[in-house]
Amino acid sequence: MELSLRLWLLYYGVIAQYLIPFSNADQQQQHVVTSDSLSKPKQVAIIGAGAAGSSTAYALRKYADQTSIPLNITVFERNSYIGGRSTTVDVFDDPSYPIELGASIFVKVNTNLVNASRDLGLSIKSASDTRPKETDDTLGVWDGEQFLFILKDTYSWWNVAKLIWRYGWAPVRTQNLMKSTVQKFMRLYEPPFFPFASLSSAAEAVGLLNSTSTPGEVFLADNDVSSDFARDIIQASTRVNYGQNLPLIHGLEAIVCMATDGAMAIDGGNWQIFDGMLRSSNSDVRVNQSVSAITRNNPDETWTVKYQTSDATGTPNREQSLSFDEVVIAGPLQYSDISITPPLPHIPDDIPFVKLHVTLFSSPHRLSTKYFNSQNPPETILTTLPPGTNLGSTQKGVGPAGFWSISTLRTVNAPDSAETHYVYKIFSPEQVTAEFLGNILGLNDTDAHTAADTHIGDLPKHDISWYHEKIWRPYPYLYPRVTFEEPVLAPNLWYTGGIESFISTMETSALMGKNVAALIAQSWEVQDEVMLGDDPVLDRTEL
Numbered sequence: 001m002e003l004s005l006r007l008w009l010l011y012y013g014v015i016a017q018y019l020i021p022f023s024n025a026d027q028q029q030q031h032v033v034t035s036d037s038l039s040k041p042k043q044v045a046i047i048g049a050g051a052a053g054s055s056t057a058y059a060l061r062k063y064a065d066q067t068s069i070p071l072n073i074t075v076f077e078r079n080s081y082i083g084g085r086s087t088t089v090d091v092f093d094d095p096s097y098p099i100e101l102g103a104s105i106f107v108k109v110n111t112n113l114v115n116a117s118r119d120l121g122l123s124i125k126s127a128s129d130t131r132p133k134e135t136d137d138t139l140g141v142w143d144g145e146q147f148l149f150i151l152k153d154t155y156s157w158w159n160v161a162k163l164i165w166r167y168g169w170a171p172v173r174t175q176n177l178m179k180s181t182v183q184k185f186m187r188l189y190e191p192p193f194f195p196f197a198s199l200s201s202a203a204e205a206v207g208l209l210n211s212t213s214t215p216g217e218v219f220l221a222d223n224d225v226s227s228d229f230a231r232d233i234i235q236a237s238t239r240v241n242y243g244q245n246l247p248l249i250h251g252l253e254a255i256v257c258m259a260t261d262g263a264m265a266i267d268g269g270n271w272q273i274f275d276g277m278l279r280s281s282n283s284d285v286r287v288n289q290s291v292s293a294i295t296r297n298n299p300d301e302t303w304t305v306k307y308q309t310s311d312a313t314g315t316p317n318r319e320q321s322l323s324f325d326e327v328v329i330a331g332p333l334q335y336s337d338i339s340i341t342p343p344l345p346h347i348p349d350d351i352p353f354v355k356l357h358v359t360l361f362s363s364p365h366r367l368s369t370k371y372f373n374s375q376n377p378p379e380t381i382l383t384t385l386p387p388g389t390n391l392g393s394t395q396k397g398v399g400p401a402g403f404w405s406i407s408t409l410r411t412v413n414a415p416d417s418a419e420t421h422y423v424y425k426i427f428s429p430e431q432v433t434a435e436f437l438g439n440i441l442g443l444n445d446t447d448a449h450t451a452a453d454t455h456i457g458d459l460p461k462h463d464i465s466w467y468h469e470k471i472w473r474p475y476p477y478l479y480p481r482v483t484f485e486e487p488v489l490a491p492n493l494w495y496t497g498g499i500e501s502f503i504s505t506m507e508t509s510a511l512m513g514k515n516v517a518a519l520i521a522q523s524w525e526v527q528d529e530v531m532l533g534d535d536p537v538l539d540r541t542e543l
């Protein structure tokens with residue numbers, strides 16, 4: 001009777017020393033067991049070296065250092081590089097010209113990234129730092145036929161008298177709504193909400209389900225933001241950031257797109273944050289190693305991780321395996337190709353992801369004044385749907401513009417010539433054709449622009465001096481929802497990917513990584529206190 005009662009209490013994480021007195025002998029035995037277990041490092045596997053996995057390693061090492069728990073972290077990454085969807089390529093293959101191929105900016109309120117950049121000694125630059133700034137028209141919103149809006153001298157939506165002049169109170173209401181929403185979100189960073197074992201419950205507790213449960217269009221209308229401001233400005237932002245229109249993307253992600261204050265990037269590439277986190281975590285980082293299966297071992301609930309290395313030519317070697325106390329899946333499960341045995345009690349749903357073509361290229365030509373019907377086409381061209389177009393709630397919602405955005409990133413010196421070239425980035429739902437490039441650059445000296453099926457590589461080198469194409473699955477379609485995949489998949493098996501249906505950014509992945517690290521550390525404390533027979537668990541238990 002006494003034994004079963006004690007087990008029951010242990011099971012709920014409650015050590016009631018005063019309810020069930022341990023004999024001295026008991027206590028001594030417990031300590032022996034514990035110090036034995038303390039000398040053996042906790043073995044943790046993290047699958048994925050992007051924002052989420054790196055942040056998990058970084059935070060877990062900090063928690064372990066604070067509590068002197070010996071810890072051995074192994075990070076498996078199937079790519080040959082660190083950073084996942086945050087990675088750079090070099091213009092002309094020249095390492096002095098790195099540009100972002102994936103995630104390019106973060107903002108001041110993204111304190112996990114800002115703090116890590118500071119603590120790792122990385123150099124932060126303003127997001128618009130390298131822009132050529134040859135025109136005052138820095139940003140324009142294009143509907144396929146005309147510019148609906150042009151912003152001068154600034155990349156900030158706010159403090160712009162012109163905006164108020166044109167749209168009345170809508171910009172002010174939007175800014176207030178953005179601020180109050182960000183404030184609610186930031187509560188997830190601190191106790192009592194952090195760490196959260198359930199994202200769904202935490203999101204509800206801080207009052208964010210109102211914004212995730214409705215499409216952006218409805219959420220904005222409910223908050224008295226006029227539809228012309230929503231279409232011209234906010235939808236231009238949801239399109240460049242997420243490739244989605246306001247009738248599809250949920251209110252939270254839509255309004256977060258307007259939180260652009262202090263947009264910044266790491267000089268040389270944002271991936272350095274994640275590389276720095278991994279170095280500082282002292283983990284065994286294994287690139288070119290792909291995890292294919294994880295299997296739970298009974299009765300100790302450790303996991304065996306099966307993985308495959310590849311040699312320098314990319315040829316896979318034979319499969320190997322290692323056992324771990326904890327496993328963290330740090331990226332979308334649906335793209336991880338990991339088989340899990342036994343089957344999970346709840347398998348995270350496959351959700352549709354956006355397909356995005358990123359086209360980077362350099363050219364001596366400026367954007368065509370004729371195509372854009374403008375004396376000075378803006379450096380950044382965002383797009384929206386023309387009024388009355390009914391495409392907003394579909395996944396194929398690009399509309400007449402045909403692209404999500406075109407940005408002039410910087411100038412570079414072309415190799416073997418004194419020429420200055422512009423570096424451009426295009427986001428589009430389909431591959432960019434030579435015809436389209438010929439049009440937007442105003443090329444007349446080539447046959448290529450007459451044929452719709454030609455490719456950027458078919459254009460002459462004196463027009464396109466360098467290019468790089470990449471197809472990403474960059475973020476989910478953020479359909480309205482009120483529940484999110486949780487950070488605990490099974491005992492000792494953790495997951496970061498659920499946060500992407502809530503807000504999909506480097507910062508939120510890093511936040512979820514840190515959250516998982518805190519949950520793991522908490523579970524070790526509970527185990528430890530169970531073994532030590534100390535009582536402080538009582539304060540923390542949720543009974």
Ligand SMILES: Cc1cc2nc3c(=O)[nH]c(=O)nc-3n(C[C@H](O)[C@H](O)[C@H](O)COP(=O)(O)OP(=O)(O)OC[C@H]3O[C@@H](n4cnc5c(N)ncnc54)[C@H](O)[C@@H]3O)c2cc1C
Nearest residue numbers: 048050051052078084085103104105291331474505506509
């Ligand atoms: C073009 C583009 C633009 C973006 N713009 C921005 C932006 O400006 N700002 C912003 O904050 N966010 C932006 N994002 C989103 C941002 O990149 C992501 O939200 C964030 O990087 C996701 O980090 P993650 O660690 O969760 O996932 P990932 O970066 O995808 O990392 C998961 C890692 O796991 C690895 N992996 C998966 N399965 C296995 C396996 N079986 N074995 C071993 N390794 C495995 C993958 O190779 C990958 O490296 C953008 C994304 C793209 C693509």
Ligand SMILES: *[C@@H]1O[C@H](CO)[C@@H](O)[C@H](O)[C@H]1NC(C)=O
Nearest residue numbers: 041043072073074075284322
């Ligand atoms: C740490 O983990 C690696 C596997 O990545 C293993 O080879 C090594 O023996 C472990 N070290 C300790 C001290 O447990």
Ligand SMILES: *[C@@H]1O[C@H](CO)[C@@H](O)[C@H](O)[C@H]1NC(C)=O
Nearest residue numbers: 110111112113114115116189
């Ligand atoms: C970032 O650093 C500031 C100042 O040191 C601190 O107050 C804040 O809690 C930190 N935030 C995070 C998320 O680490």
Ligand SMILES: *[C@@H]1O[C@H](CO)[C@@H](O)[C@H](O)[C@H]1NC(C)=O
Nearest residue numbers: 206207208209210211222223
């Ligand atoms: C959330 O929505 C409900 C019902 O639509 C409304 O009563 C409530 O005021 C909203 N809460 C917030 C914080 O907007």
Ligand SMILES: *[C@@H]1O[C@H](CO)[C@@H](O)[C@H](O)[C@H]1NC(C)=O
Nearest residue numbers: 080287288310311312313314
């Ligand atoms: C990873 O693989 C790539 C090619 O597949 C190779 O160039 C690179 O050297 C490998 N990196 C490591 C650390 O093995």
Ligand SMILES: *[C@@H]1O[C@H](CO)[C@@H](O)[C@H](O)[C@H]1NC(C)=O
Nearest residue numbers: 365366441442443444445463
């Ligand atoms: C295309 O032709 C026009 C008019 O002939 C000329 O002004 C322009 O510079 C040409 N563009 C390029 C890229 O050669």
